[in-house]
Amino acid sequence: MSRFALELLDAFHDRRNFESGLESIDRYLRETARGHTDKGVSLTRVLVHADAAPPKPVLGYFTLTPCMVEAAGWPEVPKALPRNPVGAVLLGRLGVATGMQGAGIGSRLLSLARRISHDSLTSTGGIGLVVDAATDHLVVFYERYGFVRISPDSLRLFLPARSLV
Numbered sequence: 329m330s331r332f333a334l335e336l337l338d339a340f341h342d343r344r345n346f347e348s349g350l351e352s353i354d355r356y357l358r359e360t361a362r363g364h365t366d367k368g369v370s371l372t373r374v375l376v377h378a379d380a381a382p383p384k385p386v387l388g389y390f391t392l393t394p395c396m397v398e399a400a401g402w403p404e405v406p407k408a409l410p411r412n413p414v415g416a417v418l419l420g421r422l423g424v425a426t427g428m429q430g431a432g433i434g435s436r437l438l439s440l441a442r443r444i445s446h447d448s449l450t451s452t453g454g455i456g457l458v459v460d461a462a463t464d465h466l467v468v469f470y471e472r473y474g475f476v477r478i479s480p481d482s483l484r485l486f487l488p489a490r491s492l493v
């Protein structure tokens with residue numbers, strides 16, 4: 329990624345002016361992501377212009393966190409999975425600034441999130457990457473990248489560890 333840099337969210341990023349068009353995504357970055365990142369609850373990474381000066385405008389971001397899922401019976405999971413919860417990574421948030429949407433940033437962020445999740449899962453174990461699509465329309469976005477719905481009427485999607493990179 330030449331013109332852009334992916335950085336852990338920090339004080340020198342301008343999170344106040346970020347707008348993706350989805351209130352829950354904007355509010356999380358403005359109000360919650362920094363505290364969660366500092367405390368290790370989840371990690372938010374932001375995409376910025378490589379040569380941006382503080383406060384650096386946020387072009388897009390994503391949040392990852394470890395999670396436990398009851399995945400027996402989901403499509404694409406290993407056979408005979410335990411019935412109790414097993415480890416995975418949750419893509420908790422993904423957003424691109426309105427002025428940058430439609431230019432491939434979302435796709436790039438997703439691919440970076442997959443790579444980081446792959447590294448995490450190969451270090452600690454875990455069955456794959458989970459995401460909760462905000463709407464039915466967004467299910468299509470994730471399906472383009474190989475995610476599968478865990479059931480036909482669910483907004484939760486799953487990408488198995490073997491398909492992350």
Ligand SMILES: CC(C)(COP(=O)(O)OP(=O)(O)OC[C@H]1O[C@@H](n2cnc3c(N)ncnc32)[C@H](O)[C@@H]1OP(=O)(O)O)[C@@H](O)C(=O)NCCC(=O)NCCS
Nearest residue numbers: 348350422423424429430431432433434435461462465469
């Ligand atoms: C959804 C979102 C992250 C996509 O980011 P983006 O930078 O606009 O996406 P890209 O330019 O990388 O598009 C990649 C592909 O996905 C498609 N796509 C983009 N947004 C889509 C959507 N909402 N639904 C379905 N497909 C979508 C694009 O058409 C593109 O397809 P193409 O390669 O055939 O042209 C961005 O629109 C966004 O931040 N939306 C508001 C917040 C949000 O909804 N977050 C997700 C919550 S689950």
